[in-house]
Amino acid sequence: MNQIPDRFDHATAAGQITEAWEKARCGHAEVNPDRKPFTIVIPPPNVTGALHLGHGLNNTLQDIVIRTRRMQGYEALWMPGTDHAGIATQAVVERRLKEQENLSRHDIGREGLVERIWQWKDQYEKRILGQLKRMGCSCDWERTRFTLDERCATAVRATFFDLFSKKLIYRGKRLVNWDTFLQTAVSNDEVENVTKKGHFWHLYYPVIAAKPGEPDRVEIATTRPETMLGDTAVAVHPDPAAALDKIEAELRQKRAEASEKDQADIDSELEKLAQRRESMLPQLLQLRDMALDGRKLMLPLVNREIPLIADEWAKPEFGSGCVKITPAHDPNDYEVALRAQLSMINILQPDGTLNREGGQYEGMTIPAARKAIVADLDKIGLLGDVEDRDIELPHSDRSKTPIEPYLANQWFVAMDELAQSAMDAVSSDKVEIFPERYRKGYLDWLGEKRDWPVSRQLWWGHRIPIWSQTGLGESDSQEIVQQLESLTDGNGGLSHRVDSTEDGTHHVFVCLRDEDDPREAKLEAIGFTRDPDVLDTWFSSALWPHSTLGWPNQTKELEYFYPTSALITSRDIITLWVARMVLMGLNNVGDIPFRQVFIHPKILDGNGETMSKSKGNGVDPIDVIDKFGPDALRFGLARLATDTQDVRMPVQYECPHCEKLIDQTKKNRALPRIDCPGCGKAFSTQWAETEADKSLLRGLVVSERFETARNFVNKLWNAARFSLMNMDGYQPQSVDVSSLPLEDRWLLSRLATVTKQVTEGVEHYRYAEVTRVLYDFAWDEFCSFYVEIAKPRLADEQQRPIVQSMMAHGLDTLLRLLHPTMPFVTEAIWEGLAGAAPKRGVPEPVAAADFAMIAPWPESNQSDYNESIEQQFAEFQEVVGAIRKIRASQNIPPRETVPVAIRCNPEAQSRLQPMKAYFAGLAGADVIELGPDAKAFETDAPLALTSIEMDVHVDLEKFIDVDAELSRLEKLLSQLIKQITGKQQKLGNDNFVSRAPAEVVDRERESLGDLQRQHESVQGDIERLRSKSKES
RNA sequence: GGGCGAUUAGCUCAGUUGGUUAGAGCGCCACGUUGACAUCGUGGAGGUCACAGAUUCGAAUUCUGUAUCGCCCA
Incomplete structure (x- = not known):
């Protein structure tokens, strides 16, 4: 047996064990009527890149539950898979295409790009599944799914068709963050604000039919003058006096609490405000009245009449107090337009040049149009001051070009009933959320019942199964509908809707349920074209718990494993994902997707920031596994997973040459190579791109936390x-x-x-x-x-x-x-x-x-x-601890056995008697006396154990170090005095004695008595020792 | 701007319904290796529980406010 090594060789063992489990199909689950099912679906990781520690935590927690349930005798299914992750993945692949081959997606076309992304997906899916396997995740790998695979596609089509047929899917307009370079909409979190130098142009719009005494033009100011082509109103505040009052009140409040230095600044702000009130308020009030009276303005250059309106978006404290409203190109203006029911005019084409609405400027780029418009306004005397100013401009994280807010046609899912069903599921506790506080966010978000925009201007994803003909006259649309009836004839799977628009034209939309429906060609033959957009990636994720089990087919797996038992995920996707799974599950299957949701903490780096690929602070769990082993990774993560506190995880690079640990900092965390401050040699990181860097040894990123x-x-x-x-x-x-x-x-x-x-x-x-x-x-x-x-x-x-x-x-x-x-x-x-x-x-x-x-x-x-046995051992351990303390303070060599006497009541005596022998091994003690009559030794070191009413005495005859013992006892004494004083004070307080429960008071009295008894005894010991040391 | 959470030892975190001297791991100090383990053992030092109020005989724990940090949503 001595051949067992004294370390667990995880590097060798883990692979063999994984193989053995797979061979025995330990993770496989089958429909089994003899057992109860327990199901977890994995939150499918994005195939954008490799997993980091956050995934490590998420999957460890799932595996702990599923392994436990499997051992408890459940038919335990952990459904694995990955997510195609729409824009994130497409953007990564497009960027590489640009960097490595200098090609855009338009160069290689839709099919070409999608093929490239599939290659990327294959590579990363393999890597991700490999990471999960190395962590020991006991998924049923035979069932691995992908949100873009055929089974998921079938589910997506069936769902979309169903919602379309129920009239829950409609076409509307929405402002998107348009990247004119990539020609796609990007999501909010892919937009970064960049401060740039720009100008603030003051423009004048003439008033139509101004009454006597009214101004004949209004001044507005803008950082983007070219957008005036799309203006559909100018707004002024409905109650400028009140708005100014409010600002003043806030400033005064702030001043009252501010430091003297800040007060001066606030004073000057107040001063400006007062001036403004004097110089501008009358005019703003007048403009407000004009707006309420329905006065109109003439938009210069395009010569379009636009209304002057009253809306709170106009800030009386800024600029001229008036603001131009361009609903199709500004999110705030868009909101104003919705409130005031203004028309919305899109002036841009997808590539960022002006469209027909631009009139004489059609075809110009934004900078060119800006220059021309400013010059033309100047010519007709409608240009005022031009100020220099720093401007916060949104930029696309992917292409680094400015974002243009852009009003585009989008498909929406009407959320009213769907959201309500998902709210009910949680309010009624059919779906339980742990920790409970996350219920509120879920319910609040759903409660807004905002329709879900589901189309994305991308190529990577489930293509929207809608064919359309737009801009039709009424008779044409009727004729087309008739043609559709013949296509529908006898076959399901085709649904249509007709929208009529303000300008009298009609749009016909057709949705096909099944892929490869021969009617696709027929539709296209009669003039329909398929929508080029794809669905939001969360649309397919929302179906995950039932699509992976075979829905829309009524499979035996769906019957048996659905609803799933638990969902374990991170808090940032409660709304995007969890809520949508609930409503889609209810809509499609008629039942909730899971009974419990557990939200786990997030892993933060040493600076308290979340780990993410873009920041460069992500840690590959494989690095931790290589250094510490998979069990250490898992145990280490699980022990940090409390339900209140995010996990802070300072990480280090480990130099592969000298093993020095180098703290990861904001500065070094995204570097492709690092020079070791210890040995001076360079090593590469996970960000190495160039061949030179890649040829270096790679430094692991690890954390001492493991x-x-x-x-x-x-x-x-x-x-x-x-x-x-x-x-x-x-x-x-x-x-x-x-x-x-x-x-x-x-x-x-x-x-x-x-x-x-x-x-x-x-x-x-x-x-x-x-x-x-x-x-x-x-x-x-x-x-x-x-x-x-x-x-x-x-x-x-x-x-x-x-x-x-x-x-x-x-x-x-x-x-x-x-x-x-x-x-x-x-x-x-x-x-x-x-x-x-x-x-x-x-x-x-x-x-x-x-x-x-x-x-x-x-x-x-x-x-x-057996409670008394557990207590008995706690008692025994306390005595052992006491003996060890005395030994340590006396520096008694570990091999020496010391005589010990334990004074205790008869009950304790009978409890400790059977264990006398074990004091030798655990404390190097020979218990020669035990019971009520046990006495102190001549050369004694005592320690009282108040809580269990015992005195432990060690015979120091052979080991006495008088000074050491005296100092130990004196320290003990001073501690005792401190405690005694505290207790005496407490018991001297009438309030305490009369109001606290008698039980508590008695306990205090008792414990004071013990302390005083100890005090006396320790004092006696000290005196004895002193006289003894004088003798010798 | 709204919502949620956090703040306890040098670091990372526990702390159940308010009640003896607030705990752990790492790090630090001292001592210790002739057989499970130095990735170990024994002992020690180290805390005004963010701050200010309130409730209570009694507050890390309950309430209010402030500060700082983080997350989500606008």
């Missing part, structure tokens, strides 16, 4: 090693629990308690608690205590067999409890234990399962639980 867990793996491994080395001659045997010695019954009791805590903990997602309980039990109780006590017993031929049975059983139970968190090391030990003790268990040994992974979950045997 050391504790790695050490724990080692501790467990060595406890097992000790057990196995002492298993020679093991024979399975029935055990009569009632006749077992105390320490064995204590172990059984503790196992029962720990099993209960762990089981309940996992069932309530209390990961940090579960890992803490297991860590403390395994380390402090099983290893430091049971194993230590077992050592002398194993040497005793009589006791040896029972200790072997108990140890095999204890280890076996511990392995099973730890398996979901640390699958590899427990599986490896399980195999070793199978060799030494294939049949094991207390009271009746049974043959162990082939794998820990499929072993039955331990039952908490309540008859094993």
Whole structure:
């Protein structure tokens, strides 16, 4: 047995274990009427790139639950897969195309680009699934899905068709962040604001039919003068006086609380405000009245009449107090237009040049048009001042070009009823959300019931299955509808709607349910064209829990595994994903997608920032696995997963040459190569792109946070090693629990308690608690205590067999409890234990399962639980601790045995009597006196254990270091005095004595008495020692 | 601007319903290796529980406000 190495070689073992599990199909789940199902669908990671520690946490927590449930006898299915992630993936591939081949997506065309993205997807899907497997995730890999695969496509088409047929899908306009370079809309989080130097142009718009005394023109100011071509109103504040009052009040409030230095600044602001009130307010009031009276303005250059309106968006404290409204090209103006029901005029083409609405400027780029318009306004005397100014301009994160807000046709899903159904599911607790506080965000967001824009101007995704003809006259549209009837004839799967617009034209939209429907060609033959857009990536994600199980087919898997049991995810996608899964599940299947949702914390870096690829602070879990092992990664993450606190994880680069750890900082975190400050050699990072950098050795990115867990793996491994080395001659045997010695019954009791805590903990997602309980039990109780006590017993031929049975059983139970968190090391030990003790268990040994992974979950045997034994051992450990303290303070060499006397009441005496022998191994003590009459030694070192009413005395005859002992006792004395004074004060307080519960008061009195008794005794000891030291 | 959360030892975090001296791991100090484990063992030092009020006999814990940080939404 000595050939067992003293380290767990995870690098070798993990691969073999994974292979063995796969071969035995341990992670595979099948419809099985004999068992209850337990299902988790993975939040499918984006195929944009590799997984980082956040995914590591998410998947560890899922695996802990699914492994536990599998062991509990459920048919446990963890459905794996990946997400095509629309824009994120397309943008990554497009960027590479540009960088590496200098091609745009238009150069290679739709099919060409999509093919490239599939190649990318194949590469990253493989990498992601490989990462999950190395973490030990026990997914049912045979069922792996992708949100863009055929099965998901079928589900998407069926859903879209259903919603379209129910008239829940409609076409509308919406402002999007338009990237004129990539010619696509980008999402809000792909937009970054850049401060640039620009101008603030003041323009004048003439008033039509101004009444006497009214101004004949209004002044507005803008940073984007070319957008005036799309203006449909000018706004002035409806109550400028009140608005100014409010600002003034706020300033005064601020001033009252500000420092003197800031007060001066605020004073000057107040001054300006007062001037403004004087110079401009009358005019603003007049303009407001003109607006209410329906006055119109003439938009210069295009000569279009536009209304003057009153709207709060106009800020009386800024510029001229009037603001031009360009609804199609400014988000705030868009809101104004919705309120005032203004028309919206889009002046841009997708490539950023002006369209027909631009009139004489049609075809110009934005900068050219700006120049021309400013010059032309100047010519006709309508240009005022031009100020220099810093301007915050939104830029596309992907192309680094300015974003143009752009009003485009989009498909929407009407959310009213769908959202309500998803709200009801949570309000009624059919879907439970943990921690509960996240319910509010979910309900608030859904409560807005904002329609969901689902179209994206991209090529990577599920293409919208709509064919359309637009701008038709009424008779044409009627004729087309008739043609459609003949196509519909007898076949389902075709639905249409006709929209009529303000200008009297008609649009006909047709939706086809099935792919490869021969009617596609027929539609196109009669003039229909297919919508070029694809669906929002969340549309397919929303179907994930049922599409992966085969919906819309009524498969037996859907019947059995749906609704799924738990969803474990991160808080930032509660609305985008979780809410939409609920409403889509209810709409499609008629039932909720999952019963419970657990929201776990986020992993932040050392600066408290979330980890993300774009920041460069992501950590590859594989790096951590390489250094610490998969079990350490998992245990380390799980023990940090509390439900209140995000996880802060400072990380370091490890120099591959000298192993020096270099803190990751904001500066170095995105570098492709780093020069080691220790050895001076360079190494590469995950950002290495050039061949020169890539040829360097790569530095791992790791965190010392995983050391504790790695050490724990080692501790467990060595406890097992000790057990196995002492298993020679093991024979399975029935055990009569009632006749077992105390320490064995204590172990059984503790196992029962720990099993209960762990089981309940996992069932309530209390990961940090579960890992803490297991860590403390395994380390402090099983290893430091049971194993230590077992050592002398194993040497005793009589006791040896029972200790072997108990140890095999204890280890076996511990392995099973730890398996979901640390699958590899427990599986490896399980195999070793199978060799030494294939049949094991207390009271009746049974043959162990082939794998820990499929072993039955331990039952908490309540008859094993024995409170008094657990207390007794706590008492014993306290005495051991007291002896150790005295030994340490006296510098008694560890090999020396010291005589000890323990004074205690008769009850404690009978409890400790059977354990006298174990003081030797644990504290190097020979207990020569135990009981009420035990006396102090001549050369005595005492320590009182108040809480258990005991005095421990160590005989220092051979070891006395008077000075050391005196200083220990004096320190003790001063601590006692402090406590006594505190208690006396408390008990001297009438309020306390009269109002606190009698029980609390009694406890205080009792404890004061004990402290005083100790005080006296310690004082006596000090005096004795002093006189003794004088004698010698 | 609205909502949510956090603030406890040098660092990263626990702290159940208010009640003895507020805990753990890492780090630090001292001592210790002839067989499970130095990825170890034993002991020690280290905290005005962010700040200010309030409730209470008693507050890390409950309430109010302030500050700082983070996240989500506008």
